[in-house]
Amino acid sequence: MSTRTVLAWSSVLVAIVAMLARHRFFSGDLSCRTIPSDAAWPDISVWAKLNDTVGGKLVAAVPLAAPCHKTLNGQPRALYDEEKCAVLRDTWFFPETHLESPSSPMSYFFSNNTCNPWLGPILHDIREGIRFATKSNIRLVIRNTGHDYLGKSTGAHSLSIWTHNLKSIELLGSFSSSEYIGPAVKMGAGVESLEAYKFAASHGLVVVGGNCPTVALAGGFIQGGGHGPLASKYGLAADQVLEMEVVTPTGDYLTASATKNTDLFWALRGGGGGTFGVVISVTVKAFPDTHASTASMMVPYTGANADALYAAIGSFIQNALPGLVDAGAFVSWIAAPFGFMVAPTMAPGLTSAELDQLMQPMVDTLQAAGLEYQYASVQHASFLEGYQFYQRGASWNVSDYNLGGRLIPRDVALERTDVLVEAIRHISTTALMSGVSYNVTHGVKSPDDVAVHPYFRKTLFGIALGTPLNYTDWSATLAGQDRITKDLVPTLEKITPGGAAYLNEANFEQPDFQRTLYGDHYKRLLEIKHKYDPESIMYAKTAVGSENWEERDDGRLCRLK
Ligand SMILES: Cc1cc2nc3c(=O)[nH]c(=O)nc-3n(C[C@H](O)[C@H](O)[C@H](O)COP(=O)(O)OP(=O)(O)OC[C@H]3O[C@@H](n4cnc5c(N)ncnc54)[C@H](O)[C@@H]3O)c2cc1C
Ligand SMILES: *[C@@H]1O[C@H](CO)[C@@H](O)[C@H](O)[C@H]1NC(C)=O
Ligand SMILES: *[C@@H]1O[C@H](CO)[C@@H](O)[C@H](O)[C@H]1NC(C)=O
Ligand SMILES: *[C@@H]1O[C@H](CO)[C@@H](O)[C@H](O)[C@H]1NC(C)=O
Ligand SMILES: *[C@@H]1O[C@H](CO)[C@@H](O)[C@H](O)[C@H]1NC(C)=O
Ligand SMILES: *[C@@H]1O[C@H](CO)[C@@H](O)[C@H](O)[C@H]1NC(C)=O
Numbered sequence: 001m002s003t004r005t006v007l008a009w010s011s012v013l014v015a016i017v018a019m020l021a022r023h024r025f026f027s028g029d030l031s032c033r034t035i036p037s038d039a040a041w042p043d044i045s046v047w048a049k050l051n052d053t054v055g056g057k058l059v060a061a062v063p064l065a066a067p068c069h070k071t072l073n074g075q076p077r078a079l080y081d082e083e084k085c086a087v088l089r090d091t092w093f094f095p096e097t098h099l100e101s102p103s104s105p106m107s108y109f110f111s112n113n114t115c116n117p118w119l120g121p122i123l124h125d126i127r128e129g130i131r132f133a134t135k136s137n138i139r140l141v142i143r144n145t146g147h148d149y150l151g152k153s154t155g156a157h158s159l160s161i162w163t164h165n166l167k168s169i170e171l172l173g174s175f176s177s178s179e180y181i182g183p184a185v186k187m188g189a190g191v192e193s194l195e196a197y198k199f200a201a202s203h204g205l206v207v208v209g210g211n212c213p214t215v216a217l218a219g220g221f222i223q224g225g226g227h228g229p230l231a232s233k234y235g236l237a238a239d240q241v242l243e244m245e246v247v248t249p250t251g252d253y254l255t256a257s258a259t260k261n262t263d264l265f266w267a268l269r270g271g272g273g274g275t276f277g278v279v280i281s282v283t284v285k286a287f288p289d290t291h292a293s294t295a296s297m298m299v300p301y302t303g304a305n306a307d308a309l310y311a312a313i314g315s316f317i318q319n320a321l322p323g324l325v326d327a328g329a330f331v332s333w334i335a336a337p338f339g340f341m342v343a344p345t346m347a348p349g350l351t352s353a354e355l356d357q358l359m360q361p362m363v364d365t366l367q368a369a370g371l372e373y374q375y376a377s378v379q380h381a382s383f384l385e386g387y388q389f390y391q392r393g394a395s396w397n398v399s400d401y402n403l404g405g406r407l408i409p410r411d412v413a414l415e416r417t418d419v420l421v422e423a424i425r426h427i428s429t430t431a432l433m434s435g436v437s438y439n440v441t442h443g444v445k446s447p448d449d450v451a452v453h454p455y456f457r458k459t460l461f462g463i464a465l466g467t468p469l470n471y472t473d474w475s476a477t478l479a480g481q482d483r484i485t486k487d488l489v490p491t492l493e494k495i496t497p498g499g500a501a502y503l504n505e506a507n508f509e510q511p512d513f514q515r516t517l518y519g520d521h522y523k524r525l526l527e528i529k530h531k532y533d534p535e536s537i538m539y540a541k542t543a544v545g546s547e548n549w550e551e552r553d554d555g556r557l558c559r560l561k
Contacts, residue, residue, distance in 0.1 A: 065085075
């Protein structure tokens with residue numbers, strides 16, 4: 001909050017503490033009243049004299065919500081008191097709370113939105129961070145978990161706003177809007193997928209999160225789209241959002257929802273993290289928990305079965321995947337030098353017998369081809385049980401790969417299967433290659449309801465491919481990155497002309513990133529970016545508006561236009 005502002009709203013008998021009475025500007029305009037930044041503002045000794053004259057009755061205005069503010073202009077505040085702040089939040093709407101304060105306006109509007117118990121330390125600190133970076137012309141970065149594959153949460157020589165510790169989470173038992181009536185979960189930006197799953201499960205509910213337990217919901221995940229084990233049943237994570245609290249690049253605190261700041265609300269659901277504002281919290285739909293089944297399959301490469309193995313992958317794509325995802329299953333698979341692995345498969349609401357039946361076409365193919373394989377399915381009482389079952393023993397290591405990706409639409413997968421399998425073979429024999437399969441048509445009425453690339457709605461699976469990092473040979477790492485840009489991703493582009501990639505699982509060097517990562521939504525996203533970030537304070541690689549900036553070799557970020 002600005003001290004000057006607080007003073008401007010105070011009554012006549014208000015003294016000024018020394019630090020506020022800095023003489024910064026001279027106002028020679030005698031037709032205006034004097035304000036604290038004017039040279040003519042009485043200094044502290046003059047106020048002390050007034051205090052003597054009125055027998056010590058001069059009161060220094062302290063904003064009532066001061067206990068909710070950790071710092072003021074970067075200085076720690078002795079008045080900060082979490083417990084008092086909590087009490088204030090509970091009693092703020094009673095007149096009695098304000099009666100004993102000489103300055104707290106009951107008509108909040110006239111405080112100029114500077115100090116209330118909800119503009120707490122978090123909001124204040126984020127605003128100060130943005131303001132400081134803006135004033136100092138320093139690069140600003142938003143970081144949450146740091147998972148981003150494209151380097152969007154890292155910036156050389158930058159000030160970073162770190163939202164990882166915003167861990168609040170609460171159940172809104174009956175959220176109600178024109179679009180949705182039902183249970184919802186409101187969570188701070190730092191809440192991770194597994195934390196959200198556990199919280200929801202404790203209320204007999206599920207929410208759409210990531211496959212990886214530590215990807216947080218509100219940051220790059222939801223803002224980029226967000227797929228996960230419940231995506232085929234309910235849609236993308238971005239489709240579930242009911243409301244977001246945001247601090248914009250100009251320092252404004254806004255709610256984005258179906259009725260408030262609707263353009264920003266649209267952009268934050270799939271238009272990418274790190275560029276429209278700092279999301280403090282997100283409120284998402286929650287659904288009743290159900291039983292769920294999981295399955296895994298392994299077809300090992302034996303040295304001599306490569307042709308049959310890749311033919312079986314083609315059969316899997318054609319005959320098993322569509323039925324699986326249409327029935328609500330989320331299917332991850334890997335084609336690698338060691339063979340073909342389908343795991344995890346998560347089918348919420350299906351029995352294991354139902355899941356087996358959907359897998360049967362693949363089993364038939366393997367048996368007919370005489371390929372060795374292992375297959376197992378398990379039924380679980382709840383989603384969380386299934387999720388934890390398939391995660392057991394898995395170590396989610398930091399990615400050891402540079403990454404590229406492409407979305408594969410259903411028509412290409414089904415009608416040009418042979419060409420596609422040839423491309424998969426080319427990639428998987430020399431690089432890591434995984435497919436994440438879903439049918440995400442259920443979350444939205446129209447693909448344009450949210451900013452997520454519309455291409456997702458006709459996608460059967462997204463391919464993520466990677467070349468290994470070499471921690472002792474940087475040139476080998478650079479060569480691997482080059483292969484992604486010049487060979488591996490173009491192999492997939494050739495069979496998906498005019499296609500798309502998932503902005504969170506793409507090559508950071510993706511040419512024509514605007515069309516590839518955002519499609520027809522880019523133009524509108526850019527307009528919204530200019531509206532909320534007119535000075536282009538927020539930048540991230542491949543983010544909306546990033547084409548106006550260049551990152552130099554020394555890490556300096558420079559405006560191009
Ligand atoms: C191991 C691993 C597993 C993954 N699994 C999945 C998966 O199952 N499904 C899926 O869809 N994706 C998955 N991803 C990709 C993931 O969605 C992205 O990495 C995503 O960017 C992570 O978001 P984050 O906020 O946690 O990470 P960060 O790297 O901290 O941030 C990512 C981007 O969001 C911005 N951002 C972060 N927080 C905020 C905020 N509070 N307000 C505004 N902007 C913010 C950052 O500036 C950056 O641009 C996975 C990634 C990894 C490394
Ligand atoms: C009201 O707030 C705005 C935005 O922070 C600020 O620019 C302006 O100076 C404030 N006005 C007063 C009277 O304090
Ligand atoms: C005015 O004087 C009284 C009595 O000394 C003191 O308690 C009060 O803090 C003073 N007010 C200001 C604004 O300094
Ligand atoms: C998604 O599944 C539904 C049935 O649940 C089906 O009607 C639709 O065609 C599928 N679409 C895509 C693109 O996967
Ligand atoms: C993860 O890292 C640990 C420790 O370096 C290693 O032992 C393990 O094999 C790695 N797991 C995977 C899946 O890469
Ligand atoms: C990394 O590069 C070094 C030097 O070229 C090489 O000896 C080593 O095998 C490479 N490591 C991996 C994991 O590729």
